[in-house]
């Protein structure tokens with residue numbers, strides 16, 4: 001969480017570069033923002049609470065042309081989100097911004113207080129700043145001073161640091177939190193948590209690795225390794241263009257990203273199934289077991305993967321949230337494959353789980369969207385989801401592309417093991433071939449139904465999602481989508497499990513979204529729906545065209561078990577989760593609109609969760 005940016009140069013005004021970069025980094029947190037700039041021969045700090053537009057407004061009368069600055073957008077961890085706690089922090093000669101957490105800050109703070117430092121904020125970052133300032137009193141080589149300080153910091157950090165006595169240079173270091181250095185064409189250079197923030201100015205960048213240090217001025221970039229030896233680094237070129245960061249006429253990034261799914265999914269299936277061109281040669285058919293580890297929606301994608309691997313490739317799979325997996329006994333054998341799923345490739349718990357799995361000797365496969373991210377670089381093998389930049393905090397195309405990659409992996413493995421006959425393979429192949437049209441159909445042709453559902457549920461305090469098998473996994477994700485963007489309480493349950501307690505919450509009018517797309521489980525789910533209907537629930541029943549023809553149209557006495565019906569296109573197990581999910585995304589989106597919520601930047605959240 002938190003985004004950092006820095007600029008040194010004479011080609012652009014530092015203020016403009018920092019503000020435009022911070023807007024792009026807002027997905028990393030938006031509790032407060034601030035910049036430090038060299039102005040009138042001193043370092044000045046400007047800070048505001050809330051979003052970047054507040055900081056921009058407060059700076060609107062500042063007409064100075066500035067050649068150096070660092071900026072920060074905050075997702076609060078230590079200290080409430082007010083102006084005092086906002087970054088940058090300045091202590092004596094040192095001004096800095098920080099992404100990460102200094103875990104031993106209280107201990108360090110105590111020592112510094114004894115030495116006479118006075119603290120103004122509740123943050124761990126101010127302690128780091130004061131600590132570097134303290135070391136600088138005796139160690140005047142700035143790289144050595146920063147390195148010596150970092151040796152005493154426990155936790156994670158990406159720092160951009162400026163010193164009063166060298167106001168044309170930015171120093172940087174990172175451990176666990178990401179940082180890239182943007183290489184300008186001439187007379188300017190940048191640093192940023194993420195290349196997207198500086199794509200308006202340059203697409204050439206250097207990835208700063210774990211425990212590397214950088215000294216950046218307008219016409220030079222020097223990098224030092226952890227032994228403080230100067231090293232040469234490759235300059236990379238970003239392939240995502242800045243136009244991919246626009247809303248392109250949609251009201252929200254989330255809606256734009258939902259609408260990108262038909263194309264994204266078509267590409268994934270073409271790339272990884274029709275052409276079978278994973279970026280590296282991948283054959284996972286010989287593993288005895290698979291651990292899928294991820295957080296949030298990525299973990300939900302893993303649950304769909306588990307179902308497919310177990311049913312079709314006959315490989316046992318466990319799926320766990322990374323924050324639990326990293327601290328348990330992982331029971332990895334030398335024939336365990338650990339699949340790590342992450343859109344951002346930077347989620348702290350997921351990254352830690354990857355490192356532990358590697359230490360314990362597991363083979364690791366990362367399913368990642370952000371090219372060049374830490375998880376993509378550290379996994380033994382990486383499959384990119386190629387979803388393009390995802391800006392809305394609530395993931396849609398990111399999740400969908402993860403499910404699609406898992407589908408191709410499970411299917412390719414099942415084929416390799418001889419477990420899928422040619423006719424079925426052909427059927428799935430057609431399903432993949434039609435995915436663009438199928439998903440477009442779900443986006444475009446159900447407006448009336450989504451409207452009816454959202455107009456009913458938006459007034460309620462809580463609701464339930466139920467389903468069995470893959471539908472259960474999809475319900476978990478649908479429920480999360482609704483919670484995060486509409487601030488409604490909802491819970492997803494295995495349909496058969498509701499009666500073991502939670503059904504006591506059903507009363508007259510309680511909304512229940514039931515998903516039944518699997519023929520084998522259809523009647524069982526319908527029975528569970530009826531159990532809630534008998535207790536007063538308002539049922540939104542989601543099924544497929546084939547199942548409606550076979551089980552609903554033909555049965556006379558179906559009246560009464562649902563209030564609204566959504567009949568979606570029928571698909572195979574390998575794509576049905578995607579079809580249903582898109583409908584649930586749109587229900588969540590429309591409900592959040594009716595509740596007047598901040599769709600792209602829901603309260604308290606951040607897109608890239610780089611703290612544990």
Ligand code: F6R
Pocket residue numbers: 295296297298299341342343344345346347350393394395480481484607608609
């Ligand atoms: C929810 C959402 C989160 C992420 C989770 C993992 O809409 O986006 O639950 O899925 O924070 O993030 P990544 O995939 O970047 O590791």
